[in-house]
Amino acid sequence: MKNVDYSLYLVTDRNIIGERDILTCVEEAIKGGVTIVQLREKEISSLKFYNIAIKFKELTNKYNIPLIINDRVDIALAVDADGVHVGQEDIPAKKVRELIGKDKILGVSVSNIHEAYKAIEDGADYIGVGAIFPTDTKKDIISIGIDTLKEINNNVNCKIIAIGGINENNVSKLVGLCDGVAVISAILGKENIEDAARKIKNIFNK
Numbered sequence: 427m428k429n430v431d432y433s434l435y436l437v438t439d440r441n442i443i444g445e446r447d448i449l450t451c452v453e454e455a456i457k458g459g460v461t462i463v464q465l466r467e468k469e470i471s472s473l474k475f476y477n478i479a480i481k482f483k484e485l486t487n488k489y490n491i492p493l494i495i496n497d498r499v500d501i502a503l504a505v506d507a508d509g510v511h512v513g514q515e516d517i518p519a520k521k522v523r524e525l526i527g528k529d530k531i532l533g534v535s536v537s538n539i540h541e542a543y544k545a546i547e548d549g550a551d552y553i554g555v556g557a558i559f560p561t562d563t564k565k566d567i568i569s570i571g572i573d574t575l576k577e578i579n580n581n582v583n584c585k586i587i588a589i590g591g592i593n594e595n596n597v598s599k600l601v602g603l604c605d606g607v608a609v610i611s612a613i614l615g616k617e618n619i620e621d622a623a624r625k626i627k628n629i630f631n632k
Contacts (some may be wrong), residue, residue, distance in 0.1 A: 429530065430492055431461040432606030434627045435587050437496075438466050449481055454488050455613050458623025461606070464511055466532075467494035479505040487611045492531060499525050509533065511554065516542060518574070521547035525554070538571050542578045550584060554608060557590025562611065570626060572599060579603050594625045599629060 436455050452463060465482050467475045478494060483505050486493040492508035495501050499522055500511045501612045509531025510522055519534045526532065534545035535554045545553050555575050557567045570588060579586055586604040593612035600607055607630055608621075616622035 428531065428551065430551075430585075431628060432585055433462045433586055433607050435462045435464065435608040435611045435624065436460040436613060436623075437464045437608055439610050439614060440467070441501075442611050445609075445626075448478070449485060451614055451619055452482070453485060454492065454619040455623045456485075456568070458613070458620035459627035460491070460613070460623050462492045462632070464494040464496055466609075472501070475501050476504055477524065478596070479507065483507060492498060494531060494533060501532075502526065509551070511535070517552055519542050519545055519548035520541065522611075535589075539578055539581060542582050542584070546582060546584045552585035552587055552605070553582070553590045554587045555604070556588060556608075558588050559591030559596055561591035561597070575600070594622070594629060597626050597629050598632075603632065606628075606630075 430575055440448055459480055463486055465479055479501050483493050494511050496506045496511050497516050499510050510526055511533035512519055512522055513535040517568040520593045531551045532549055532555055533552045534550040536542045536545050537591045542553050555578055557569045558575055561567060575588055578618045587606045587608050588600050589608035592607045592609050597607055609626060
């Protein structure tokens with residue numbers, strides 16, 4: 427599944443959805459236009475992660491969109507997810523590519539042009555560039571701004587996903603600078619998730 431629509435990339439965060447069911451929330455987001463889902467779980471056991479990943483795979487299969495697992499190559503392989511996303515502090519991207527094979531999707535987080543070049547050299551199918559704007563989801567992350575995104579977009583031949591603080595008020599600034607936008611709270615933090623996803627998708631696709 428390498429011919430991927432990255433335009434609206436949802437990253438999960440159960441802290442944002444509160445008491446709501448995570449699968450229900452993600453399905454609403456998919457109905458609103460999300461084209462790819464990354465399951466990110468930092469605070470649950472491996473068994474719980476595995477069990478929720480199986481359910482996520484069933485859901486994404488139903489809508490024929492890719493499921494990406496954050497960081498955990500073992501979970502991704504165990505549930506036959508479509509790919510893995512790693513950051514600069516995770517298992518090296520080159521090693522992840524060896525483990526998942528050539529047919530799975532590999533995404534790598536980058537914050538500058540040098541990391542972007544390295545990610546592509548190591549076999550990334552897409553790079554997640556950010557944080558573009560200040561974000562409440564990761565309070566220790568410094569935003570890199572649109573200029574860095576422009577530099578990367580102008581110099582690499584790779585799918586680019588912008589991430590960090592993206593919402594319906596600023597997503598229009600990213601049109602033409604990336605292949606997709608990754609969103610967390612601006613979709614999952616809203617009461618009407620489907621509507622929130624649709625608004626962002628419509629603005630970005632214009």
